[in-house]
Every structure is written in C-alpha cells, then in structure tokens.
Amino acid sequence: MRLDIVNINKSFSEKQILHDVSFSVQSGKAMGFLGRNGAGKTTTIRALMGVFKQDSGQFLLDGKPFDPNKNRVGYLPEERGMYAKEPILEQLIYFGKLRGASRAEALKSAEYWIERFELSEHKKKKLETLSKGNQQKIQISQAFLTNPDILILDEPFSGLDPVNSQTLKDIILEFISDKKLVIFSSHQMAYVEDFCDEITLINKGKVVLSGDLKDIKREMRSNKIRISAQNFTNEEFINYLRENIKDINIGSDRHSAVVELLEGKSSNELLGELISKQVEIEMFSMYEPSLQDIFIREVGDER
Numbered sequence: 001m002r003l004d005i006v007n008i009n010k011s012f013s014e015k016q017i018l019h020d021v022s023f024s025v026q027s028g029k030a031m032g033f034l035g036r037n038g039a040g041k042t043t044t045i046r047a048l049m050g051v052f053k054q055d056s057g058q059f060l061l062d063g064k065p066f067d068p069n070k071n072r073v074g075y076l077p078e079e080r081g082m083y084a085k086e087p088i089l090e091q092l093i094y095f096g097k098l099r100g101a102s103r104a105e106a107l108k109s110a111e112y113w114i115e116r117f118e119l120s121e122h123k124k125k126k127l128e129t130l131s132k133g134n135q136q137k138i139q140i141s142q143a144f145l146t147n148p149d150i151l152i153l154d155e156p157f158s159g160l161d162p163v164n165s166q167t168l169k170d171i172i173l174e175f176i177s178d179k180k181l182v183i184f185s186s187h188q189m190a191y192v193e194d195f196c197d198e199i200t201l202i203n204k205g206k207v208v209l210s211g212d213l214k215d216i217k218r219e220m221r222s223n224k225i226r227i228s229a230q231n232f233t234n235e236e237f238i239n240y241l242r243e244n245i246k247d248i249n250i251g252s253d254r255h256s257a258v259v260e261l262l263e264g265k266s267s268n269e270l271l272g273e274l275i276s277k278q279v280e281i282e283m284f285s286m287y288e289p290s291l292q293d294i295f296i297r298e299v300g301d302e303r
Contacts, residue, residue: 001027001062001149001181008057010043016205017043020057023200023210027149030172030182032196032213032291036299040205041185042078045152049075072099074148078155078185080139084128088138089114091127096145106145113141117167132159140168150181157191169194189291199291203299217288220297224287225267228256230280245273258287 003025010018018040025031035041047054050068059066083091089110096106114123117137119130127135136159143153153172157165172195176182186192192199199216201209209216229237238257241250248270249260261270271284289297 004060027181028179029197030195032192032199033185035202072148073150074143076143089123152183226287228283
C-alpha cells in the first residue's frame with residue numbers, strides 16, 4: 001500500500017494552519033511525522049481520519065481517494081478519549097464493533113490485546129480504577145483492534161515504564177514486518193529512530209524536510225569527524241584540539257569532539273597528526289547527526 005498526502009490546506013477562523021502539506025507513506029516502512037507543538041501534525045492526522053475536511057488537497061491510497069471508514073485503520077490520538085467508568089473489556093468490544101467487527105470478532109480481538117498487555121485480571125474493571133500506565137495500555141489496545149492495515153500512533157509511549165515500552169516496541173515492529181502502513185508521531189526521538197525508515201518534519205504548517213532517514217543523515221554529515229581520546233576527558237580533548245590542531249572547527253556532544261575539516265584537510269591527515277602527537281585514539285569515525293540534531297537544526301528557534 002501507498003498513502004499519499006497531497007497539497008493539504010486547512011484554515012480555522014481565517015487562520016491558515018496547513019500550507020500544501022505533502023508526503024507519502026509506504027507499507028512496511030514506518031513514517032515518523034514530526035514537528036514542534038502546534039506545527040500542524042494533529043490537524044493533518046485529523047483531516048486524514050475525516051474528523052474534519054481539509055480546505056483543499058487530497059488523501060490517496062494506492063492512487064484512489066482514501067476513506068478511513070472503508071479501510072481498517074487503527075488510530076491512537078494524543079488526547080485520550082475512552083470511557084473512564086466503563087469496564088475495559090466491554091468498551092474494547094464496543095470500539096471493535098464500531099470498526100465493523102461482529103461482537104464475536106471484537107471479543108476475540110479485545111481479549112487477545114488485553115492478554116498481550118498483561119491486563120487479563122483487570123478486564124472487568126472500570127478504566128478509571130487502573131493506574132495511568134495501565135490506562136495507557138488500554139488506549140493503545142484499541143488502536144490495534146481488528147488487525148488494522150493502517151496504524152497511526154500519536155505519542156504512544158507516554159506513561160509507559162521501560163518493560164511496557166519494550167512490549168509496545170515489539171508489537172509495532174511486528175506490524176511493520178507484516179507490511180502494515182505505520183505513521184508514528186512522537187517527541188521522543190530515540191523511539192522514532194528505532195522504528196522509522198522515513199521522516200517528515202513539519203514546521204508552522206509547512207513540510208520542511210521529508211525522505212529516507214539514512215539518506216537525510218548522510219546528506220547532513222558534511223565534512224565532520226567524531227573523535228574521542230583515551231588519555232583526555234572530553235573537555236580536555238576539545239581544549240587540546242583548539243590549541244594544537246589547525247584547519248578545523250570544533251564542536252562536541254556529551255562523549256566526543258565533533259570536528260569539521262577545513263581548507264582541504266583530510267581525515268587521514270588529521271588522524272596521522274593526532275597519532276604523531278601521542279593522542280590515544282578511542283574513537284575516530286564519520287560524524288552522523290542524530291534525529292534530535294536534525295530536528296533542532298530544522299525547526300529550532302534559530303531557524
């Protein structure tokens with residue numbers, strides 16, 4: 001499957017929120033849909049889900065107009081909306097039936113996901129009696145009901161402890177390997193890097209970056225080397241480089257120096273120079289920006 005978001009525009013009260021938003025998502029490849037708060041992510045997803053209609057543009061699934069009511073879609077919104085005073089099993093059955101399943105099918109699916117998230121002992125309890133983390137697991141479960149072909153997850157790891165986070169990671173990876181179409185939105189960049197082959201970055205309602213994450217990182221490497229030394233602390237090493245090595249610009253992260261080569265200086269030349277000065281090299285590798293680096297560069301305040 002291929003989902004194309006094509007030139008989506010949306011305004012509220014004469015204020016335009018989305019400006020020709022376009023990107024594509026392929027089944028079997030998770031798309032990280034990223035942006036700062038208020039960037040337009042939720043507006044785009046709600047238009048896709050038919051919560052309201054876009055002013056212009058279209059959503060296409062394999063080249064045909066996309067109708068969320070005619071496709072199996074699992075959606076976890078950032079704002080949770082289940083029924084606090086209803087038993088969790090019964091309301092999961094209700095959500096399954098809303099998606100077209102029979103009661104028997106909805107019951108089977110609900111019980112599977114309750115067991116998968118280790119909540120069987122709570123299935124007859126009201127949602128409000130569960131801990132915040134367990135409530136989140138029920139919210140997540142409703143997105144997986146009826147084995148959706150398209151999965152849209154907005155901040156799914158919020159409120160989960162490391163054990164439950166790993167369970168959810170395993171489930172998402174299963175959906176990706178089953179060639180499902182996955183759109184994943186989160187401010188937790190480490191999770192996005194775990195799952196997403198592609199990213200789309202939106203800022204102030206406009207797409208500023210979209211494509212294969214590995215390709216984007218490769219393009220942003222520039223002429224930079226990541227270096228650390230065994231006989232210096234990171235701070236000491238950065239000061240040493242400033243005082244002793246020419247034709248470089250020096251930055252850093254928490255554990256290494258990030259060196260940009262200037263004026264034709266090669267990485268081999270730099271390595272030889274450091275070795276000749278008795279620097280005990282611990283790491284010497286091409287610099288690759290993290291997704292957080294990319295995010296801040298593209299949509300940080302300095303932009």
